[in-house]
Amino acid sequence: MPTALVTGTSTGIGLATAVGLATAGHRVVATMRDPRRADALLAAAEAAGVEVEVAALDVTDAAxxxxxxxxxxTIDVLVNNAGQGSLGTLEQLDDAALQAQLDVNYLAVARLTRLVLPGMRAAGSGRIVTVTSVGGAVGQPFADAYCAAKFAVEGLMQSLAPVAARFGxxxxxxxPAAVGSAFVANVAGRDRAASDDPYAPLLAAYLERTSAAFAAAQTPEGAAGVIVEAATTSAPRFRWQTSDAAVAFAGLSLADLDGSRVLNQTAGWLGTP
Structure with missing residues (x-):
């Protein structure tokens, strides 16, 4: 039975992904910062007739x-799902806020990926699936730090992909685009919405638009279904969107929606296999 390690599984996409991979026949190790919040995950797994193993992990803790x-x-599948949003334009963000986004959304992902690579490389197989965001393709107002970290992790993974492929x-x-989950409630800097500063009218307009988008949000289960497919398909590709809305929005920046054009070119930079 292949082993899948999934981060950020207490709610939302991570919870549904853990259950989905278990249903697909994986041994799932589902991590969260506080295992006391595992009740929803365990209940969902029981309802699906599967089991998951819960492990405590703060992904920013290197040790x-x-x-x-x-x-x-041996870890056969790594799903980097844990993440956190951030609200604020650059002038409102201090270095600590920028670093916090990099720590969770970029450096933690890089670290876990680096940790599982030796075993996967030795086995000649493995899947690394990183949940980024349409915000990793399209920069958005007041999401400066979040989009920057997601852009960074997409660049990391796109650079890694052709090299890792040489080892199977x-x-x-x-x-994903908007997904109905607890993610928005956990966004850092949400209190800025009440601030009386020069950016307040712009922020209010942005939040109104965002609220409308989340009113028609995709379900966590719908997004998780795409993650499970990416982790298990016999025809893998680099880039996946989880909904028609995500395809349309990412398409504002990307003509290469499945990532094959870039990878086919960069793979050639490595010489003949």
Whole structure:
């Protein structure tokens, strides 16, 4: 039975992905910062007739990440799902706010990916699926720090993909648009909406538009279905969107929606296989 490590599974997309991979026949190790919040995940797994293993992990903790990967041994699928949003334009963001976004959305992803690569490379197989965002393709007002971190992680994964492929390891990214989950409630800087500053009218307009988008949000289960497909398909590709809205929005910046044009070109930079 292949082992899948999924981060950020207490709610939303991560929860549904963990259950989906277990249903697809994987041993799933589902991580969250506080295992006391595992009730919803365990209830969903029980309802689906599957089991998942819950493990405590703050993905920004380098030592804990290394310890978990070492304890699990061979990991066949890594789903980098844990993340956090941020609200604020650059002038409102101090260095700590910028660093916090990089720590969760970029550096933690890079670290876990680096930790599982030796085992996957030795096995000659493996899947690394990173949940980014349409915000990793299209910069958005007042999402400066978040989009910057997501752009960074997409660049990392697109650079890694052709090299990892030479060792049988498939690297993919999944770009959701608005998803109905607890993600928005956990966005850093939401209190700025009440600030009386020069940006307040612009922020209010942005939040009104965002509220409308989330009113028609995709379900976590719908987004998770695409992640599970990316992790299990016999025809993998680099870039996935989770809904028609995500395709349309990412398409504002991307003509290469499945990532094949870029990877076919960059793979050639490595010489003949």
């Amino acid at each position: 804990a990440s290394a310890e978990l990967v070492a304890r699990l041994g 390891v498939t690297v993919s990214i999944v770009e």
